[in-house]
Amino acid sequence: MIHIKSFAKINLSLDVGSVMENGMHPVDMIMQQTTLHDDVIVDVKDSRDFSIVLKTDSDKIPHDSGNIAVRAANRMIDEYKNRKPEEAEKDTKKEIRIFIEKHIPVAAGLAGGSGNAAAVIHALNVLWDLDLSLAELCEIGKSLGSDVPFCVMGQAKENPTLPRKVREDRLAVSCARARGTGTELEPVPALRAYLLIAKPDIEVSTAEVYRGIDNCVIEKRPDNDRLERIMTTGKMELMKEEMINVLECYTLAAYPEVSALKETLKEKLTDAVHILMSGSGPSIFAVFDDEGSAIEGFKLIKNLACEVHLCKAM
Numbered sequence: 001m002i003h004i005k006s007f008a009k010i011n012l013s014l015d016v017g018s019v020m021e022n023g024m025h026p027v028d029m030i031m032q033q034t035t036l037h038d039d040v041i042v043d044v045k046d047s048r049d050f051s052i053v054l055k056t057d058s059d060k061i062p063h064d065s066g067n068i069a070v071r072a073a074n075r076m077i078d079e080y081k082n083r084k085p086e087e088a089e090k091d092t093k094k095e096i097r098i099f100i101e102k103h104i105p106v107a108a109g110l111a112g113g114s115g116n117a118a119a120v121i122h123a124l125n126v127l128w129d130l131d132l133s134l135a136e137l138c139e140i141g142k143s144l145g146s147d148v149p150f151c152v153m154g155q156a157k158e159n160p161t162l163p164r165k166v167r168e169d170r171l172a173v174s175c176a177r178a179r180g181t182g183t184e185l186e187p188v189p190a191l192r193a194y195l196l197i198a199k200p201d202i203e204v205s206t207a208e209v210y211r212g213i214d215n216c217v218i219e220k221r222p223d224n225d226r227l228e229r230i231m232t233t234g235k236m237e238l239m240k241e242e243m244i245n246v247l248e249c250y251t252l253a254a255y256p257e258v259s260a261l262k263e264t265l266k267e268k269l270t271d272a273v274h275i276l277m278s279g280s281g282p283s284i285f286a287v288f289d290d291e292g293s294a295i296e297g298f299k300l301i302k303n304l305a306c307e308v309h310l311c312k313a314m
Contacts, residue, residue: 001043002123004159006115007174007314008036008104009150010278010285012191013222014245016213025210027182028224030231031147032191033154033174036311039101040069040116042123047095050077058102061113069098072117072144076124079140083130096124105307107203109279111147118151122162134169138185146182153185158314174314177228189231191239191313193273194294196286198265199307200257209280212250221246236289240274243287251281258282261306269297287313 009031017026052073054063061067065074073096081088098120104112121140125132132140134156141148156162156172166172175190227242252259258277262284265275271293272286288294298310 001041002126002161004040004042004119004122004155004161006038006040006104006112006119006151007033007154007158008110008112008115008197008311009033009147009154010110010195010197010313011245011276012239012243013224013227014247014279015221015224016210016246019214024181025213026180028177028179029182030175030177030188030224030227031150033158033314034195034197034311035314036104036110036197036309038104038112038116040119040123041099042120042127043097044093044124044127045095045097046092048092050094050096052096052098054098054100056100056102058100058106060106061100061102067116068113068144069100069116069120072120072148073098073124075140075143076121076128079130079132080124080128084128093127105199105283105309108199108283109204109277109281110197110283111151111279114145114147115151115155117141117144117148118155121148121152122155122159122166126161126163131163134166134171137166138171142183149183149185150176150178154314175231177224188228191231191287192234193236193313194288194291195311195313196269196272196288196294196297196301197278197283197309197311198261198285198301198304199283200261201306202255202257202282204251204255204258204281206280208254209247209250212254213247216249218246218249220244236273236287240287243274243276245277247280248277251277255282258284261304264304265301268300271297
């Protein structure tokens with residue numbers, strides 16, 4: 001049995017290019033891991049055939065193949081069969097049991113599901129002694145979703161139960177710049193800040209937002225080269241000039257509740273360094289340079305009609 005912390009991410013910046021022939025959009029963004037996390041526990045039990053049992057304390061996520069964590073387990077079964085065919089044939093430890101304790105809001109633009117998938121990848125690499133490198137684990141993640149490789153990297157850095165060679169890899173980082181379809185990743189110095197993450201009680205379709213952004217006029221885009229340089233200095237007042245999410249152009253217009261939440265946070269959280277939407281939404285996060293301001297901010301907004309979490313950038 002192994003316990004993996006599955007961390008939420010925020011987008012410090014997000015730029016999107018024109019749709020490609022494959023129907024996807026190229027992105028250029030900087031992603032940051034946070035201390036807000038789900039708890040994923042994975043075990044393998046004796047069974048004649050491979051099977052997967054997923055349980056969770058949440059009624060908001062599927063318990064079957066509709067859950068990306070189950071798809072991750074199936075992908076790791078294939079990996080086990082390919083890399084250790086004789087052991088996979090003989091070994092009785094074939095029933096995979098997954099329990100997910102949810103704390104990250106669902107369908108929130110925080111990569112909660114992607115993180116759960118990454119946790120299953122890490123767990124089965126350990127439990128089946130596959131000895132895969134972090135780069136190999138990221139490659140497996142790419143086959144599941146754009147955010148999964150980043151979650152694999154961040155979990156490697158912050159979960160001491162994982163193998164040393166994974167934890168000490170250069171890709172074991174909590175902040176990275178993502179290009180292409182979001183899976184071309186390079187480490188970036190991590191943000192050091194306190195965060196408030198607020199999610200209104202609605203869901204936003206990522207596919208809808210990416211379709212809609214093609215018809216939006218984007219007046220300002222992040223200069224991610226500059227943001228990456230500034231992040232080496234830790235100067236948040238300069239960082240916020242490039243902390244831009246172009247997907248806000250669509251989501252804030254199409255979903256008035258998200259726009260209203262962002263304006264409310266701006267009004268109430270006057271000590272925040274910056275306030276921005278994460279991913280395609282609907283979550284909005286506020287950045288603070290000290291814990292006291294973040295705690296006071298939490299008190300101001302905790303009773304709003306939304307889910308609020310106080311956490312840190314890692």
